[in-house]
Amino acid sequence: MIIKTFLADDHRLFRDGLRRILAETADIVVVGEAIDGLDALKKMRLGGWDVALLDVSMPGMSGLEVLKRIMDEDPKHRVLMLSTYHEDEYAIRAIRAGTSAYLTKNSPTDLLISVIRRLAHGGRYIDPKLAEKLLFGLGPSSTMPxxxxxxxxxxxxxxxxxxxxxxxxxxxxxxxxxxxxxxxxxxxxxxxxxxxxxxxxxxxxxxxxxx
CATH class of the missing domain: 1.10.10.10 (Winged helix-like DNA-binding domain superfamily/Winged helix DNA-binding domain)
Known part of the structure; x- marks a missing residue:
């Protein structure tokens, strides 16, 4: 199975790096790219991709807003959110908006590729430490900040x-x-x-x- 990916990030160097990493695999190809949120939303709506990789924070329309809109239109979409932010707040917001996975941009290459493959086959990925915080932080006794x-x-x-x-x-x-x-x-x-x-x-x- 060839996995067709869509890349959305306003930093060209990062997109170029991702493209080179994915080109080294035998089963993952890049079929489209976007330079900002509005561009991403427009192109993603055209379809033709299996897994989209979205930057959390893009100019104009943020990646989180793109995620929310695209998932509202079709909850079956497989989206991997990528971020330079390490704080859990962005990950939690992405999960609530329907992302299939969330990784920081400095995640190991083998993990990135593994997660893309997992998403393409219907799976999800969440960091174990974040999962624990979600489990214990969203219980009935918790108060939302x-x-x-x-x-x-x-x-x-x-x-x-x-x-x-x-x-x-x-x-x-x-x-x-x-x-x-x-x-x-x-x-x-x-x-x-x-x-x-x-x-x-x-x-x-x-x-x-x-x-």
Whole structure:
């Protein structure tokens, strides 16, 4: 069985590296690529792929939003989310949105290939440590943190505010208008029950969301 993969990442060097890795296998081929979220969603809707590899954070529409939309349209899709982020929050959001697997970009090559094959045959993959946290962190006695109410893009904005990036810089990084970023910030403050950036920064630090 030849496994047809689709790659979506805004970093060309990373896509090139992935393509070279997959080219060394006898059963995995790349049939399509995308450079941002909107491009990915448009091309993925055309079909013709077995497993899609999506970057969690892409400009315009995030990989998490692409995942949510594509899974809403067909829950049988097999999607592997890739991220530079090590924190569990992104993995949990991806799992809730329907991803079949989640790996960090520095995962071993043999694990990446193994997971792609597993997904192509109908399986899933979740890191054992993350599975344990999900099992014990989502029980009846657990309380959900305030940031769990944020949308994926609102969560992105929260983290960027926390590292001291201005709204203008955030808009450039995410390729969204400054007005849109201001709206996201207002929603974050409202949902979190906070008044200013200082409170957001303190919350992020206390909950170790940047680690």
């Amino acid at each position: 305030r940031h769990s109410t944020l949308s994926n893009r609102e969560f992105d904005v929260l983290k960027l505010i926390a590292v001291g990036i201005s709204l203008t810089e955030i808009s450039q990084k995410l390729k969204l208008s400054a007005k849109t970023i201001s709206t996201y910030r207002a929603r974050v403050l409202e949902k979190m029950g906070m008044q200013n950036n200082a409170q957001l920064i303190r919350y992020v630090a206390e909950h170790k969301l940047l680690e």
